[in-house]
Amino acid sequence: MKRHLLEAADLDRDDATLVLDTAAQIEQALAGREVKKLPTLRGRTVVNLFYEDSTRTRISFELAAKRLSADVINFSAKGSSVSKGESLKDTALTLEAMGADGVVVRHSASGAPHRLASWVKGSVVNAGDGTHEHPTQALLDAYTIRHRLGRLEGVRVTIVGDVLHSRVARSNVRLLHTLGAEVTLVAPPTLLPVGVGSWPAEVGYDLDAVLPKSDVVMMLRVQGERMNASFFPSAREYSRRYGLDARRMAALPDDAIVMHPGPMNRGMEIAAEVADSVRSTIVEQVANGVSTRMAVLYLLLGGSPQ
Amino acid sequence: MTNYLIKGAKPLGGDAVDILVKDGRIAAIGDSLSATGAEVVEADGLIALPGLVDLHTHLREPGREDAETVETGSRAAALGGFTAVHAMANTDPVADTAGVVEQVWRLGQEAGLVDVVPVGAVTVGLAGERLAELGAMADSAARVRVFSDDGHCVSDPALMRRALEYVKAFDGVVAQHAEEPRLTVGAQMHEGDRSARLGLTGWPAAAEEAIIARDVLLAEHVGARLHVCHVSTAGSVEILRWAKSRGVQVTAEVTPHHLMLTDECAESYDPVFKVNPPLRTDVDVVALRLGLADGTIDAVGTDHAPHAVEDKESEWASARPGMLGLEQALSVVIETMVEPGRLDWAGVADRMSVRPAAIGRLDGHGRPIAPGEPANLVLVDPTTRSTVDPAALASRSRNSPYAGRELPGRVVATFLRGTPTVLDGKAVK
Amino acid sequence: MARTPQPALLSAADVARVVDRIAHQLIERAATAADGLPQLVLVGIPTRGAPLARRLAARIEAFSGVSVDVGTVDITLYRDDLRLRGVRALESTVLPDGGIDDRLVVLVDDVLFSGRSVRAALDALRDLGRPQAVQLAVLVDRGHRELPIRADYVGKNVPTSRSQQVRVHLAEIDGTDEVLVEEGAR
Structure with a gap:
């Protein structure tokens, strides 16, 4: 080390x-x-x-x-x-x-x-x-994934939200890649950094397309003030396109888990019923x-x- | 006044000759000159160039004399081979009145090491809202011809148009710091792969290119002279090339650091590498070198920006942007342009003396090395390599991005109108 | 530094005989305890104490028909010489479901040397519960104690010099059973 x-x-x-x-x-x-x-x-x-x-x-x-x-x-x-x-x-x-x-x-x-x-x-x-x-957030996330799913190699992890401003996303992309997981980033293009193409991760804009192929969904906190800087038009539109609600959660494979580094904006990036579901690892994290x-x-x- | 006989120097890298300097001018050039009473300077194959001219220097006085003064900056300039420097206007108080520019000019005269040519602010207080009294500065003892809000962009297009038009009356030029401020809010480094990974807010190349594109169109429209400060991107070079092909009266400068360093330097998070505009990519560096070689970029401007230790020994985001440049500028040009064969010594003289003097409308600088001309000269040993030690620099500040690097070239002597300011590589005073 | 290989101090057969002897001694000792053998817990100190503890339990069961509890306690986090030895990967700490309170805990290790490992194990046990008594069983006692600690059950006493190394190989980990003494520092 x-x-x-x-x-x-x-x-x-x-x-x-x-x-x-x-x-x-x-x-x-x-x-x-x-x-x-x-x-x-x-x-x-x-x-x-x-x-x-x-x-x-x-x-x-x-x-x-x-x-x-x-x-x-x-x-x-x-x-x-x-x-x-x-x-x-x-x-x-x-x-x-x-x-x-x-x-x-x-x-x-x-x-x-x-x-x-x-x-x-x-x-x-x-x-x-x-x-x-x-980095320690990424380590505890990797620990949680391994504990729940029994492995990291080949696990498909989808990270959703404000990747641009997220230190959690940066550390997780790097660490999970190191440990053999396959990472996909999903966000509105405004919240992905220029240069994200060089990261060891897939990038997409369509959450619904990715969910059925995700063993782990990691929701990132989205701060309300990003709205004022025109990263997206409104909280409602963000939530509709990139929020994880019960309907979207149902599209996940049976044993998939939902993670969030906290603190959560319930109702914004994650619905309360998802945060409190058995798939959620938020307290374990x-x-x-x-x-x-x-x-x-x-x-x-x-x-x-x- | 002492006369000097420079023996065996190679003007612009040509054949070795003797140069007799008398009463501040070049009196004679020839083989085996002798002159009784003249002090002999053995040049022995050193390259002789016209004294270098910098279009872009921050001397920090008045306001931040802890970082640099007109005197310490002048000494650094002389050691770098310069005989004239343009002192940027972002002092405290801002050089936006005849009073302040005359004060700076006078301090330069008193130091007597280089001609300190004040740059006047375009707008009052660099605020970008209304024009400063440009005519009064032009008419002052400082004879200001270059106007710049450097550090800030004149981003209001209408105000920029008026400034370009207004300075035509006294053959002035607006030197634009090209940075669209709405695209660079909080920007810390070049926006690209590295900024994404390092988590530092990006400064997109487009923020520079958009302003240059706008300004060359404005300059064309109103028939005015435009100078672009510290061009940093490949796209900017393309736009300038296009504008020049249309006959726009645009000139541009590139800094030594943008010719040599890339955003890779930011990996250390050491703010000595934080600068505005930021260090760019390898592709940009190559384009800038080619642009300087083919003349699309007219000049090397150091953007010498001294900063006190406390403004640099901090976390990246709170450090001030800028790096030293005067003492290493010629070395960097030798390393990046001369040694790879992109520029010969005549080219160096053109980009570092002739053209910047012409852009600044300076009489007596950037002149040929010929009898009758003012004896503004620099003698360079192009082969000696040495490692840069910031503690050994004449500048009051230590923020050199070249610390620990080995660079070629050593300024052996500098003459300002026949008086040596540097001899044997050391400042005379 | 070159090491001089020596003939094995204990062969595979010797190791088996020694384990059997200690198993008998444990049965005898436990007979004097209030609840007999079921009160006994064999706690191995990783790495090689752990399989030794399991072997002892297996032999006790073979001789007496009673199954005794086995556990392991990793002492790495209790060592006082981490700064000198450097960190290393941790191994399992596993105790029987009922814990160790009021039971006779016998720590099992391969080699007794300075006594520092045992001290660390005692500290670990204190955090894990309150045994009725703690005893110590080792395969080899090589002397050079630095603490007032002695073993209750010793497979073999081996006088050594400090510069020598005692290496215990066990089939579960090393593929073979033997105890070697080597010259030269590690």
């Missing part, structure tokens, strides 16, 4: 499989236990450096680190020196001086974790950077996030002498 996890491409197939296997073993080791805590990272310090509000991701990483007995420091941009204009580099040097073994960073700027990695000695884990990547992030922290921080 590389020292940092900045993007899904940092993981080759063996690394990615190791993360998923490790997560599975950790989940098994902790299943049914009263004490859901391991001493593995005792004495190590993990800093959660969150420049963007994301309670669910921060809590997931925090829980993962704490279950491995690491000391966790939450450093959020609000109410810290960051809001007083301290630069990313100065913050990085401060963390370095404090002896952070790992830095989990969420930032609104694409590439911020890459910059951070060039300034600190510890391992950097990208917890979402701008519209670039969110959250639980799997903790095991997956424990695996990442163990593999990156466990063996690294400073």
Whole structure:
């Protein structure tokens, strides 16, 4: 494994499989236990450096680190020196001086974790950077798919929605491809990046045509403000063309699953009855996030002498 | 005034001759000249070119003297072989009045290292809303002939038309920063495969090409001169070629970095490679080199853009766009144009001195190396290769995209009207 | 570094005999416990402790007719020497359905050396439940303890130097049963 996890491409197939296997073993080791805590990272310090509000991701990483007995420091941009204009580099040097073994960073700027990695000695884990990547989300998604369907090789995954602005989509396309899945992107053309043709994925505009050939449908959050920038004419039209409702869900193969990275816009990209159906893995994804992030922290921080 | 005898230089790469510089002018050219009392400069096969002229320099003074001053930028220019630079108007305050352009001009005179030629803003405060007092700047001591809102596009087509028309009265030229702003909201890098993957908002080539296409049609319609700053795409070169074939009075420049670097540099997310317009693709680089070779692109303009460390050592999106260029411009041209055989030394002199001087209507620059002409000269060792160390640059800033790269060519001496500003590769003052 | 191959310290037949002996000892010991053999849980420490625990259970059943519970506990996440050894893939932790509370847990491992693996296993067991007692069975005790730990059942005591390596091969993993002592560092 590389020292940092900045993007899904940092993981080759063996690394990615190791993360998923490790997560599975950790989940098994902790299943049914009263004490859901391991001493593995005792004495190590993990800093959660969150420049963007994301309670669910921060809590997931925090829980993962704490279950491995690491000391966790939450450093959020609000109410810290960051809001007083301290630069990313100065913050990085401060963390370095404090002896952070790992830095989990969420930032609104694409590439911020890459910059951070060039300034600190510890391992950097990208917890979402701008519209670039969110590799641990892709890992937990892959884990969830493998857990539900028993495999990743040859699994047909359709990712639907705002691919242009989605770090989840970027990480999933790369990681799922690495793990042998076949990815199809479906979105209005305005929400696909120019250059998407170079990605290891099929691209389509017609959701109904793709659904019967999908083992997994991953719905991306679509933000209302995209409407104002004319990416699509109205929420209603978006929902009609690209939303997943009960009728569309019925077109899926019998054992297909429905995923969503959250938070959901019920009624927009996903109907409530779909989100709450037995096909939905949305709650599982959250639980799997903790095991997956424990695996990442163990593999990156466990063996690294400073 | 000291006289100089330059021995054994090769004007435009021709046969080695001696050049006698006397009272600021070239007094004689010939074999084995001797002149008592003249200081001898052993050129020994160095290439002699007319002093280089930059149409596009940011000197940052007034306003950001922490990034560059007229003096430090002038020194960087002299070390790069320049004898004249056009100082862009996006200072603080903006160079949109006779007062500010005269201040910049005077600072340049005091520094005395290159002729600092102020560029006047087209619109008040670069706001793109109403014309600045272009005539007053033209009539000032700074004799402004080039007007540009560089950093911003004059995007309002009616305003652009009026500007093109208005400057005809004093033989001025509007230098357009071609960027349709509605197509580049939040743009961070060239829009293509890499921007898609890196998650950085794309700056489409069409945003540049659309403005150039519009502006050459306007220039043709009103019979005015148009200059296009920092052309960066293959499509732009095609449009310029078409416009020139129709006889439109359009000229264009390309930056050294667009001749050499591509959007691959963004992979590191190191904002030293963030620039506007952005680094493009291999296809664009090839088209720009061909365009410069065949004259479709008239000039190399450095777009030397110094930035303080805190404006560059940050995440990509919050870094300021721009890179240093003055001290490496000639080296990049040697590497990308001369060594591959696309341009000979006469061509280098044409694109880096003769044509930019003509576009800026500068007297005394871009002249032939001949008796009687002003002694604005640069002596170049084209073969020495060296690795660029930003800490060793004369610029006050360090944002060189060439850091760590080995480039050919070394400016050994620069003469501004007979006075050396650089000797033995070092600034004289 | 070159290794000098030595004749096997224990042959396949030796391994089988040693396993049988420990199985008998376990039956005897368990007879003194309140609930007898059903109270016993054999917990193997992966990698090679796991098949050893299964073999012991099979022999106990063959000799006594009683089926005993078997489990595994992966100790990687409890090691205190990860920084030195580096991370590695985890193996299964599987306990009997009833858990280990109030039972006699016998940890099973192939080689007892520094004692650090056993310490890690004890820490892991503490997080998994509260056994009535914990004992230790090993195929080979090679000495050089770094912690106050000793085995309750030892297949063979082997005096070694620190520079030597003791390699246990088991048919389930390595295709053959044997124990080798090799010279030279890993």
